[in-house]
Each structure stands twice: as C-alpha cells, then as structure tokens.
Amino acid sequence: MSENHGILIVGGGFAGAWAAAAATRAVRAAGARHPVTLVAPHDDLVIRPRLYEAAPHRMRVPLDRFLSPIGVRRVKATVTVVDTAARSVTARTPEGAEARWPYERLVLATGSRLTAPRVPGAEHVHAVDTMEAAVALDAHLRALPDGPATAGRYTAVVVGAGFTGLEVATELVTRLRAIAAPQGARDEVRVVLVDRGGSVGLGAGPRAVIEGALRELGVVTRMSVTPVDVGRDGVRLSDGNRIPARTVVWTAGVEAGGVAASLPAARDRLGRVKVDPYLRVGGVDGVYAAGDVAAAVVEDGHLTMPSCQHAIPMGKYAGHNAAADLLGGSPAAFAPKGYVTCLDLGAAGAVFTTGYERRVELTGAEAKARKRLITERWIWPPLDDAGRILEEADHLVLTGGRRVSPTPARSVQAFREG
Ligand SMILES: Cc1cc2nc3c(=O)[nH]c(=O)nc-3n(C[C@H](O)[C@H](O)[C@H](O)COP(=O)(O)OP(=O)(O)OC[C@H]3O[C@@H](n4cnc5c(N)ncnc54)[C@H](O)[C@@H]3O)c2cc1C
CATH class of the missing domain: 3.50.50.60 (FAD/NAD(P)-binding domain)
Known part of the structure; x- marks a missing residue:
C-alpha cells in the first residue's frame, strides 16, 4: 500500500x-x-x-x-x-x-452517466453525456453531407423529452441547418423528439412555453412511443412506425x-x-x-x-x-439556495423557472440571456488564481x-x- x-x-x-x-x-x-x-x-x-x-x-x-x-x-x-x-x-x-x-x-x-439503451441496434445510437460521446456526435453530424443522399440524411431522432432531450432537439435544428444549408438541403432538416411519456418533460409549469418553442422550430414530437429497433438509417417505434434517420441521440435515463x-x-x-x-x-x-x-x-x-x-x-x-x-x-x-431551471430552446430562446413546481419567470430572449450567463460564465471555475x-x-x-x-x-x- x-x-x-x-x-x-x-x-x-x-x-x-x-x-x-x-x-x-x-x-x-x-x-x-x-x-x-x-x-x-x-x-x-x-x-x-x-x-x-x-x-x-x-x-x-x-x-x-x-x-x-x-x-x-x-x-x-x-x-x-x-x-x-x-x-x-x-x-x-x-x-x-x-x-x-x-x-x-x-x-x-x-x-x-446515461443508462445504456437496451434496444437492438444500440451501437448506432449517439449521446451527449460525456465529452467523447458529444465529440463523436459532432463529427457524425459534420460528415453527413459526405454520406449517401438517403431520405433521412438530415433527420435526427432524439429519444427522451426531458431536460437534456429538449436542449438537444432544439439545438439540433440549428446545428443540422448549418450543416445542410451549404448543400442546398436546409429544408431537409427534420428533428423528431420521442418519449414514452404522454407529454414533454419538466412538468405543467413550462409546458406551454416548451411546446410553443418546439412548434416554432418545427420539431415533431412523438409521445407515448419508444424505439424498439435502431438501424444505421432509421428507427422503428413501438407503434410500428419507422422513421428514416441517419442520426439517433439517446438522452433517456441517468444513473x-x-x-x-x-x-x-x-x-x-x-x-x-x-x-x-x-x-x-x-x-x-x-x-x-x-x-x-x-x-x-x-x-x-x-x-x-x-x-x-x-x-x-x-x-x-x-x-x-x-x-x-x-x-x-x-x-x-x-x-x-432556491431551486431554479434554465432550459435552452435553441433559436426559440429559453425558459427560466423557479421552485420545484417550476413557475415560469423568464422566456424568450430574456431567459436566453440568463442561460448564457449561467453556462458561459457562472459554471466555469476560476483558473490560475489561488x-x-x-x-x-x-x-x-x-x-x-x-x-x-x-x-x-x-x-x-x-x-x-x-
Ligand atoms: C447535455 C447536458 C446538459 C446539462 N445541462 C445542465 C444544466 O443546464 N444545468 C445544470 O445544473 N446541470 C446540467 N447538466 C447536469 C450537470 O452537467 C451534472 O449534474 C454535473 O456535471 C454533475 O457534476 P458531478 O461532479 O457530480 O459529475 P461529473 O461532472 O459528471 O463529474 C464526474 C467525475 O467523476 C469522474 N469519475 C467517474 N467515475 C470515476 C471513478 N471510478 N474513479 C475516478 N473518477 C471517476 C469522471 O471522470 C468525472 O471527472 C447537464 C448535463 C448534460 C450531460
């Protein structure tokens, strides 16, 4: 020893x-x-x-x-x-x-850590919970224009409509459009948010704001279903429908x-x-x-x-x-000191809530400014200065x-x- x-x-x-x-x-x-x-x-x-x-x-x-x-x-x-x-x-x-x-x-x-998805084809699934996973997803997205022009080339399915899934889905609209636009394929971008629950997460307080943002960005929600099979080019859902998609991001479950x-x-x-x-x-x-x-x-x-x-x-x-x-x-x-949440909603702004029942305090650009303050400044630790x-x-x-x-x-x- x-x-x-x-x-x-x-x-x-x-x-x-x-x-x-x-x-x-x-x-x-x-x-x-x-x-x-x-x-x-x-x-x-x-x-x-x-x-x-x-x-x-x-x-x-x-x-x-x-x-x-x-x-x-x-x-x-x-x-x-x-x-x-x-x-x-x-x-x-x-x-x-x-x-x-x-x-x-x-x-x-x-x-x-993210609970490992238990679904056939889990090896095709991406994640954002670790640096390695997020970097791999970023490289995958950037390489999409080099792949075959299949139906779901610029479609992403995000599994889990909780905090992380909502941030991933709303931001992916912007990220995929930036990648597809130079190829003249901006209109092919599609983001589908899937959850086995009946509604998007974070409870009743911010739900209307979140649903409004998803509509504004064109994010399609598929509630009360779960993926039963993931392949390289698509996802089959528990209701039997298949979504052609080159990208699947799993955010459901943490342990x-x-x-x-x-x-x-x-x-x-x-x-x-x-x-x-x-x-x-x-x-x-x-x-x-x-x-x-x-x-x-x-x-x-x-x-x-x-x-x-x-x-x-x-x-x-x-x-x-x-x-x-x-x-x-x-x-x-x-x-x-007092529980708050600040959820990024991509180009649709953000929503800031207080309390465990999540009362909405700020939305849109104001909430986005708060989100930036938190994630671009407050949570970064001071360096070099003892x-x-x-x-x-x-x-x-x-x-x-x-x-x-x-x-x-x-x-x-x-x-x-x-
Ligand atoms: C995409 C995403 C968005 C998020 N957004 C928000 C947000 O908006 N607001 C918010 O408050 N939180 C957010 N979170 C959650 C937040 O990041 C975590 O709650 C936070 O990182 C937890 O800090 P931690 O130190 O407990 O764990 P981590 O930051 O995960 O650190 C754990 C550390 O332990 C190390 N480790 C693990 N196992 C071992 C081992 N066996 N031996 C030695 N070292 C080990 C790891 O390498 C790492 O260094 C988000 C998380 C994700 C993934």
Missing part, C-alpha cells in the same frame, strides 16, 4: 473539483497541513451542460489550472473499489497498473453507476448514495458524497437534482465537512462568485477557533 492521500476526492467534475478546493480552504484555515488529493481518469473538468452545443471539444478546462495553484495533488486513475473498512481505495492507472491508497477522509464525486455500487450504503432509484445533511454517507465512517452520485434531502423533502446547481455547492460542503471532521471542526449542513479559487470555494459563495451571506466563512472560522 502506498502513501496516505489524506483527504481523497474521487472524481474531477464540478463536485470533485470544488470539494478539493473547499477541503484545501478548510485545512489552511485550520493551520493544518493535511494533503488533499484528487483522482480522476481525465485531465479536464468537462463543462457537461454545454455538450449539446456545436464544437463540444471546447467545453473543458484543464484540472491542473484549478488544482495546482491551490496545492491539490492530482492523480490520473480510475477508482474501481472503495474499501470502507480498511479506509482505502483500489485504482487503475491509464497504463493498466493497479494501486491501493489509504485515505483519512473520502469524498465520492463520480457523477452520473449513478460504477464505484458508487461498491459502497455499503443505501441508494435511491437512480443508484445514488443517500447522504445526511452534512453529506456523510449513511452508516459509513469517514466517507462523504457530492454531486450526481449523491442524493441529499433539500427544501420541502425534495431530493437534490443531478445538476450543476446542486453538484457545485454539494462539492463545497462535502470538502469543507470532510476537512472539519478530520481536524475537529464544525461541519456545515447543506443548504442550497486567491480567487479559495475564495469561491467557500460554501457560502454561490456559483459565479455571488456571496449568499455577509458572514465570511462562518464554519471555517468556528473550527479555527476550536
């Missing part, structure tokens, strides 16, 4: 990166020198909320520009097993070597998979690990979980949503609490640097004072 990794963060997404920064902030505030280590299989933090856009390869930042300035050690590896009794993890390096590392406190932040399953912990229906208000994994000493892999109870008994909006503050609270636990400080109960990174790692600072309370770093201060 090799050197102790101190506070070990598993996962280099939004929750993991912010957990590492928050743990570092708390360790420094306590005048301690415990190491903070982050292990992830990739070199970059992927800005997943923008993977439905064109040129998705741009949606990343090097983890080292966030972690190195604050002295967090990064190890490139995939954790395969967490042994909570021995307080160690087993990890596989990119070269295939296996290592076992002890930890003092662990923050699990391994995110979520917290992988290493989370190795924890001896209770899970919700998405496989997420249940955590207490301090983001401790129930019944497992020294282990915290944050982001899409964790389910915490928030306002009015709702569970956290797989979203950056929750992953970023959860990471900060989990990192802070792991350090507080280790150093004898006070933990802080996770208290996110002072700013540690300042924003405070769990009382919201995404984008807005402070929620005038009290500076209340609980860090509390545990520094003993």
